[in-house]
Amino acid sequence: MSTPKAIQPPLRIMVVEDDPGIRRYVEAAINCQPDLRCIGSFDRIQPSRLALATNAPDILLLDLGLPDGHGIELITYCKQRHPQCEILVITRFGDDANIIRCLEAGAQGYIPKDAFDPDISRFISELRQGGSPISPRIGRKLFSLLRQQSAPSQSSGTTARSTPDETGLSSREAEVLNLIARGYSYQEISGHLTISLNTVRTYIKQIYQKLAVRSRSEAVFEAAKMGWLPAQLMRPDR
Numbered sequence: 001m002s003t004p005k006a007i008q009p010p011l012r013i014m015v016v017e018d019d020p021g022i023r024r025y026v027e028a029a030i031n032c033q034p035d036l037r038c039i040g041s042f043d044r045i046q047p048s049r050l051a052l053a054t055n056a057p058d059i060l061l062l063d064l065g066l067p068d069g070h071g072i073e074l075i076t077y078c079k080q081r082h083p084q085c086e087i088l089v090i091t092r093f094g095d096d097a098n099i100i101r102c103l104e105a106g107a108q109g110y111i112p113k114d115a116f117d118p119d120i121s122r123f124i125s126e127l128r129q130g131g132s133p134i135s136p137r138i139g140r141k142l143f144s145l146l147r148q149q150s151a152p153s154q155s156s157g158t159t160a161r162s163t164p165d166e167t168g169l170s171s172r173e174a175e176v177l178n179l180i181a182r183g184y185s186y187q188e189i190s191g192h193l194t195i196s197l198n199t200v201r202t203y204i205k206q207i208y209q210k211l212a213v214r215s216r217s218e219a220v221f222e223a224a225k226m227g228w229l230p231a232q233l234m235r236p237d238r
Helices: 020-031 045-054 072-081 096-105 120-128 136-155 171-181 186-193 197-211 216-225
Strands: 011-016 036-042 059-062 086-091 109-112
Touching: 011 020, 011 045, 011 120, 020 036, 020 120, 036 045, 045 072, 059 072, 059 120, 072 086, 072 096, 086 120, 096 109, 096 216, 109 120, 109 136, 171 186, 171 197, 171 216, 186 197, 197 216
Parallel strands: 011 036, 011 059, 059 086, 086 109
Antiparallel strands: none
């Protein structure tokens, strides 16, 4: 007789968006999914901070241009209180400075509103599988910025660059880091390296600790600046 699987509680999602139409749409899109639940919906930073002080969402969806401040404040605050929370920025800002600041602060994804997919569950599923939802336009910007950051050290013959093993990364952790940079999800890394999903999560946790980062995006930035990653970061099969 087989043992029934334990029922997983719905993912707890918080929404911060000052456009009432978009906010209501996102709330409805979340609540119509049985495995998702909106635990808070706000249009400003201050009430969002108060809610985060007493609630631990699994996912935070937020805009940047809010009436009482910049959404980067909430990203930093949320990551300090709830390091495991996945953060997806959905905003009209697509400039380099905002992209870098949000990813370095710990956001896992960055989607401009003009590229926003009505199927919000797709973005959420990608986050929970270890992915980083980024629109093609933002992805192109990001890879361009990474190449620019690594170019000075690559062109200088006198600049010494560290290697992954010099920071304490094992060869397997270095492999996982490279796959993270190429956009593989945790599940895909598991299949590619023939290791369990839990083992993948353990390696990634160790990588984050050794690089002193808190997210996939920060890990990729650090590795790129150190010259560990190839110039072409896109997956070879895409």
